[in-house]
Amino acid sequence: MDRDDRFQLEAYRAYTRKKRLALLAAAAATVVIALYAAGVGSIHLSLGEILGTLFGGGDQQSRAVLLGIRLPRVASGILVGGILAASGAVMQCVLQNPLASASTLGVSQGAAFGAAVGIVALAGGSVNSASASSAVTITSPFLVTLCAFIGGSISTVVVIAISCLRRDIGPAGLVLAGVALSSLFSGGSTLLQYFADETKIGAIVFWTFGSLSGTTWREIAILLGVFLASMLFFLANRWNYNALESGSDTAASLGVATRRVMLSSMLVCSLATAVAVSFVGIISFVGLIAPHIMRRFVGGDHRYLIPSSAVLGGLLLILADTFARTVVSPVVLPIGAITSFLGAPMFLILLFQGGRSHGTR
Amino acid sequence: MVHVENISYVYPCGRKEVLREVGFSVEEGECIAVLGNNGAGKSTLLKCIDRICRAQSGSVTVDGADVFRMGGRELARRIAYVPQRIAPAAMSVFDAVLLGRKPYIRWDTTEQDRRVVEDILRQLGLESYALRSMAELSGGEAQKVALARALAQEPRLLLLDEPTSSLDPRNQHEVLRLVRHIARSRRICVVVILHDLNLAVRYCDRFLFLQGSRVYACGGPEVMTPETIQAVYGMRVQIIRHGGVPIVVPLPAETEEGAV
Numbered sequence: 367m368d369r370d371d372r373f374q375l376e377a378y379r380a381y382t383r384k385k386r387l388a389l390l391a392a393a394a395a396t397v398v399i400a401l402y403a404a405g406v407g408s409i410h411l412s413l414g415e416i417l418g419t420l421f422g423g424g425d426q427q428s429r430a431v432l433l434g435i436r437l438p439r440v441a442s443g444i445l446v447g448g449i450l451a452a453s454g455a456v457m458q459c460v461l462q463n464p465l466a467s468a469s470t471l472g473v474s475q476g477a478a479f480g481a482a483v484g485i486v487a488l489a490g491g492s493v494n495s496a497s498a499s500s501a502v503t504i505t506s507p508f509l510v511t512l513c514a515f516i517g518g519s520i521s522t523v524v525v526i527a528i529s530c531l532r533r534d535i536g537p538a539g540l541v542l543a544g545v546a547l548s549s550l551f552s553g554g555s556t557l558l559q560y561f562a563d564e565t566k567i568g569a570i571v572f573w574t575f576g577s578l579s580g581t582t583w584r585e586i587a588i589l590l591g592v593f594l595a596s597m598l599f600f601l602a603n604r605w606n607y608n609a610l611e612s613g614s615d616t617a618a619s620l621g622v623a624t625r626r627v628m629l630s631s632m633l634v635c636s637l638a639t640a641v642a643v644s645f646v647g648i649i650s651f652v653g654l655i656a657p658h659i660m661r662r663f664v665g666g667d668h669r670y671l672i673p674s675s676a677v678l679g680g681l682l683l684i685l686a687d688t689f690a691r692t693v694v695s696p697v698v699l700p701i702g703a704i705t706s707f708l709g710a711p712m713f714l715i716l717l718f719q720g721g722r723s724h725g726t727r
Numbered sequence: 728m729v730h731v732e733n734i735s736y737v738y739p740c741g742r743k744e745v746l747r748e749v750g751f752s753v754e755e756g757e758c759i760a761v762l763g764n765n766g767a768g769k770s771t772l773l774k775c776i777d778r779i780c781r782a783q784s785g786s787v788t789v790d791g792a793d794v795f796r797m798g799g800r801e802l803a804r805r806i807a808y809v810p811q812r813i814a815p816a817a818m819s820v821f822d823a824v825l826l827g828r829k830p831y832i833r834w835d836t837t838e839q840d841r842r843v844v845e846d847i848l849r850q851l852g853l854e855s856y857a858l859r860s861m862a863e864l865s866g867g868e869a870q871k872v873a874l875a876r877a878l879a880q881e882p883r884l885l886l887l888d889e890p891t892s893s894l895d896p897r898n899q900h901e902v903l904r905l906v907r908h909i910a911r912s913r914r915i916c917v918v919v920i921l922h923d924l925n926l927a928v929r930y931c932d933r934f935l936f937l938q939g940s941r942v943y944a945c946g947g948p949e950v951m952t953p954e955t956i957q958a959v960y961g962m963r964v965q966i967i968r969h970g971g972v973p974i975v976v977p978l979p980a981e982t983e984e985g986a987v
Contacts, residue, residue, distance in 0.1 A: 374845050374854060378821050381858050534740055605829050612826060613814035616873075618779045620829045620880070621803035665860070666817030 385670040388663040392674055396444065396681040403443075403688040404436045408696060411436075435579075442581035443687050444680035445589040446642040447652050449596060451679020453635035454653030455660075455671050456600055459607045460628045461537040468639040468653035471540070471632060472521035472547035477643040478574050479551040480517020482558045484510040485569045510573065511585075511644045518640030521547045525636075526629055537628070575700030576647035578687050585645050593676075596638040600672045603627060607668040648702045651709030652679050652686075658716055682709075729753040729884050729916045734775050734785035736768075745771045747940040748785070753884070753916040753933075758907055760927035761920045763937035763959055769920045770811065772937070773886045776918070777808040789883050789916075803830035807877035811888040811920075813869040820864070820872050821857045824848060827879025847875045851905065866893030871902065878909065885910070887919040891926060899923070903930040924956065924964075924975040948973065 405411040409431050411419075418424045419432045453468035461470065469475075488509055525543045529535055535543075559567050581589070600607075606627045609617035614624045643649070656679040657671060664670040683701075686708060690699040729752060736746040745768045753759050761769045774780040776787050778794060787794040789805045797805070807827070816823060821844060828840040848854050851871055861869060870893055877885055887906065891899040903919075907930050910917040921927045927934060934950055936943040938959045944950040956964045956975065963978040 374848075374857060375841055377858060378841065381819065381821075605826070605832055608816075608818065608822070609826055609829060611814070611816035611818065612823065612876075613810060613812070615774070615779050615808070615810045616814070616876075619777050619803065619806070619808035619810075619886075620826060621799035621801075622829075623799060661817060665819065665822075667819075667822055 385664040385667070385674075388660075389670060389674040389677065392660070392677040392681060396677055396684075399681055399685055399688070400440045400444065403440050403684045404432060406688060406692055407431070407436065438581050438583060438586055439578045439687060440684050441586050442578050442589060442646060443684035445586065445593045446578070446646050446649065447656070447679035447681070447683030448676035449589070449593050449638045449642045449679075450649060450653035451656035451682075452597060452600055452672050452676040453639050454679075455657035455668070455675040456603075456607065456631050457635050457653075458657055459610055459668065460631045461541055462610075463537060463541055464658070465654070466541065467651075468635055469643070471525045471544035471636050472551060473518040473636050473639045474643055474648045474650075475548040475551035475555070476521030477514040477518035477640055478570075478648060479554045479558075480513040480515065480520075480644070481510050481573045481647075482555045482562075482570045483517070484513030485573065486558045486562045486566050488513065514573075514644035515640050517551065518643055519637060521551065522633060522636035522640065526633055529629060533625075540632070574648050574702065576649045576702030576705075577698075578646055578683075578701060579698070581645055589642065589645060592638050592641045596634050597673070597676065599634050600631075600668075603631065604668040604672060607631075607672075608666075611666055611668075646701075649683065650702055650706040651713070652682050652705055655709050655713050655716075656682055658713070662716075728755055728790060729918075730786075730788045731776060732786050734772065734782045734787070736771055736775050736780060736782045744940050746775065746782070749937070749940075749942055750785070751935050751942065751945050753918060755914045755916060756911045757933065758910045758917040758919060758931045759933045759935055760931035761918060761935045761937065762922075762924065762927060763943075764961075767937040767959075768940050769937055770888050773808065773888055773918065773920065776884075777806050777886055778802060779808070800830045803880060805882055806884045806886065807880040807882035808886040809870075809873045809877045809888060809890060811892060813866075813873045815862045815864070815869065818861055819858050820853060820861060821848070823861050823872050824853075824875045824879050827876040830880060843881070844875075844879055847878050851875050851878075867895065867898045870894060874902065874906070883915055885915055885917045887917065889920050889922065891921065891923065899926060900929075906930070924951070927951075928973050928975060951975075 401413060401416060404416050405413065409427065411428055411432060415424060415428050416432060419428045424432070450468045457466040457468060457470055458464055524547060525540055528543050529540055559570055562570065606617070606622045609620045609622045610624065610627065617624050657675040660671055660674040660678050664674050686704045687701050690701045690704045693699065731752065732750045733748045734746050734750065735744060735748055737744050749772055751759070761772060763769055771780060775782040792805065794802060794806065824844045824847060825836060825840065828836060828843065831840060848857055851874065853871060853875060856864070856868065861872065864872065870890055874890065890902055890906070894902060903926055906917055906919065909915065919931065928951055933945070933947050935945045936950065936955055936959045943959055944955050951966070951973070953964050953966060956962065965976045965978055967974050967976055
């Protein structure tokens with residue numbers, strides 16, 4: 367009997383080892399894609415040049431290209447993708463909705479509205495005819511980023527305030543409140559565009575396209591701080607999320623303060639997403655699709671689902687960015703459009719394939 | 728030992744009192760069946776005892792400790808609850824049962840937690856399912872896993888809301904036999920909601936009849952009478968004995984008799 371016992375626990379250990387391997391494989395793939403993304407472009411850098419430059423060598427041009435342009439782009443992609451995907455996994459759990467994502471509570475539309483206010487009302491965007499790469503640019507990125515963050519946060523605060531005022535509103539009601547707010551902010555953005563001149567309309571559209579090109583090392587430091595803080599919060603709650611997967615009554619009987627976990631998680635997800643979106647614009651689908659892909663490999667156990675979704679989110683975003691800037695080079699396609707364009711078919715493939723991770727919620 | 732005293736509950740948006748001054752007690756190793764019509768407040772009573780619903784008045788004590796004043800972790804170590812409907816979480820059976828160790832987990836599980844889960848899986852005959860996904864289980868299997876998860880909490884009081892509702896007759900008897908065995912061998916108190924009076928008579932020590940939000944009767948086999956059943960369920964029954972085991976036999980309604 368003792369031998370059987372050991373075998374049973376060994377089998378479980380092997381089962382969890384597979385999940386850790388999936389996480390490690392995603393991390394390794396991210397490193398490979400990141401190195402590829404750092405090397406590919408109008409000026410090609412070999413692996414040797416990349417590693418040499420990273421360790422203090424390299425010529426002036428490779429340092430300028432790698433440290434000034436490509437690495438910030440890759441780093442912001444990994445961090446923004448990580449924030450969106452980890453938040454998506456958590457939102458799908460706490461809202462008990464497989465279609466939930468980091469922006470379900472109207473964060474993206476709120477941020478877009480905030481950016482539009484910054485560009486139109488506070489003159490944060492204009493035509494930059496001197497720039498060869500983009501005719502339209504954001505002239506006051508800090509102002510627009512701040513406005514976008516405020517817009518995204520307002521949406522979150524309103525939904526959570528509704529939840530506090532009407533305690534009988536469940537997850538489905540909160541999703542609907544998010545949809546209503548998204549619609550409200552979309553309407554606001556459309557009205558602002560209606561009254562704006564062509565220059566500002568161009569700047570608004572440019573912002574909503576999403577781009578990893580504008581992020582500086584200072585912004586990356588902020589993104590890193592937000593990423594680490596939110597991941598710490600999510601991982602500290604991973605057992606609570608697993609309990610919530612079994613139903614709110616079961617979770618409550620396991621000692622989970624279900625309402626507090628739900629509201630605090632929504633707040634952290636939305637604020638982290640608001641920070642990410644305010645820096646890089648609207649990035650669709652990554653927060654929705656990354657957790658669904660990883661569920662196929664690691665199941666619904668949030669001990670593995672949250673970190674592996676974060677890693678895959680980063681991988682998907684740098685992959686989409688690399689595709690966007692190389693497929694019709696030297697034209698850089700909008701990354702938000704690429705994530706939607708590639709994400710939607712991938713999502714449909716996942717749905718049609720079915721499988722054990724679907725229809726189980 | 729568990730004492731439930733004068734529990735009253737009104738839903739936040741409702742006016743009707745779902746429970747009115749409900750009280751009873753359960754001894755160590757005893758299994759008590761909660762019986763009554765649909766809407767009598769049986770499930771709400773269990774949720775109030777486990778503080779999933781906050782009772783407006785009354786008290787619950789487990790081994791002398793006030794349930795309404797203890798922290799969530801402490802509560803989950805004393806009381807385990809198995810709901811009527813089991814959500815098919817996308818995780819393995821082993822992980823689902825491991826969740827029962829949550830009140831004991833600080834940052835991560837220990838070897839001791841995994842050993843407890845393994846023992847319970849073996850006790851319930853679920854070893855071969857351990858690495859299967861919860862989503863692949865039948866309703867009856869999921870019910871057993873939920874029971875295993877509750878036992879992993881190592882509770883003093885086990886609350887079961889219709890644990891046999893999705894089981895075939897053979898599994899109904901198997902699960903209730905197991906529950907009674909666990910109650911006696913581990914000396915824990917069990918409160919179980921049942922609709923099948925024969926299962927209640929066979930596997931429970933005492934019976935709590937709820938009617939109109941109140942306790943209609945509470946006691947041992949002496950309260951399981953045709954009169955009580957008619958008053959609570961509005962149906963005529965006869966209680967016969969077969970091999971020493973009492974069996975509740977529904978009698979045809981008077982209109983049916985007339986028709987025949």
